Amino acid sequence: MIRDQETLQLLLDSVxxxxxxxxxPHEREVADxxxxxxxxVAQMRELGLFGLSLPEQYGGLALTMEEEVQVAFALAHASPAFRSLIGTNNGIGAMGxxxxxxxxxxxxxxxxxxxGELIGSFALTEPEAGSDAAALRTSAVRGHDADGDHYLINGTKRYITNAPEAxxxxxxxxxxxxxxxxxxxxAFLVERGTxxxxxxxxxxxxGQRGAHTCDVIFQNCRVPAANLIGREGTGFKTAMKVLDKGRLxxxxxxxxxxxxxxxxxxxxAIERRQFGQPIAEFQLVQAMLADSQTEIYAARSMVLDAARRRDDGHNIATEAACCKLFASEMCGRVADRAVQILGGAGYMADYAAERFYRDVRLFRIFEGTSQVQQLVIARNMIKAAHA
Known part of the structure; x- marks a missing residue:
């Protein structure tokens, strides 16, 4: 499935x-x-991380989905804030x-x-339209004046990732x-400073300090008609395609x-000793380690399988939702076990477990809550059965 295994391995080694x-070494500084x-950020640009998934003709690396998720596996070993900055450019910020x-x-x-000169952001969620994205109220009214065709956009978007930098x-x-x-x-493209x-x-x-969100407010924001993506009425379809990839x-x-x-x-667990031996020798600790390893392996296998299916041209809306649901819930369970294994140390900010416990809680919420993923999966199952 990989186009060039040797080149991919060089990239993964670099990452x-x-x-x-x-x-x-800079995780604590970012958190503080x-x-x-x-x-x-400059080094991220030099490595090409802002364009991992963008087409080669525009300066990107044009990674396949399978290649992209392998890079994500590696990047996510560091604080999620680092990945967040480049993730929107490779995903929801540019995929539309x-x-x-x-x-x-x-x-x-x-x-x-x-x-990396231009940071993208995806403005979908609103104060009254989060999980029910189709209920959004932000309006775009078409008009014409001496400067040409345009739209006037009015509304407020909420919790928009990378908006302060976009x-x-x-x-x-x-x-x-x-x-x-x-x-x-x-769907519209709106430049900062409009x-x-x-x-x-x-x-x-x-959590997720270093990864910023804020409201984006539109008050008679005049956008050229040429900034419409596709045709009128197709924006939600674009958003769903973008989110399928983003969820994976x-x-x-x-x-x-x-x-x-x-x-x-x-x-x-190997270094910490209690009752005269490493706590890794205690079977109840081993059970938490084993359960975590098993669930990680299952999630990794799911993600790779769905990525390959997407690369083969299949519709992976259901598979992407399955992956997002299982992997995010799995990650929360592993975070809880990690804090438990560290005990009192896991509750202290001196260890990364405390920070990750807070950081990863967001994964079960953004780009579709776990409950939304359940609805997507079940509705697709019912639709397929009727077909």
């Missing part, structure tokens, strides 16, 4: 060295300052343009996104108020984070 030598050092954008839109934005927003807005649900939604676009304060979150990527991140937590827990 693992970068994680070990650069990212891991809520900022990724600019020098590290890659999948359904015009040639002009691709040529204008993708080269700068692949280089230079380009893929915005879902309702162009047909008479059509309820998904059919009246369209009059009428404003950002709220950076959100204070449970997040599932891979869950696997990598779980592997990191288990590595730390195993190392601690």
């Amino acid at each position: 693992r060295r970068f994680v070990r030598d650069v990212l891991l 300052t809520d900022q990724i050092p600019p020098a590290i 343009i890659v999948l359904d954008g015009s040639d002009e839109q691709r040529q204008r934005y993708l080269p700068r996104m692949a280089s 230079g380009l927003f893929t915005v879902m807005a309702r162009t047909d108020p008479a059509t309820p649900g998904a059919a009246g939604v369209s 009059p009428g676009l404003a950002l709220g304060p950076i959100d204070r979150k449970m 990527h997040i599932a891979a991140v869950c696997v990598g984070a779980a592997e990191r937590m288990l590595d730390d827990a195993l190392r601690y």
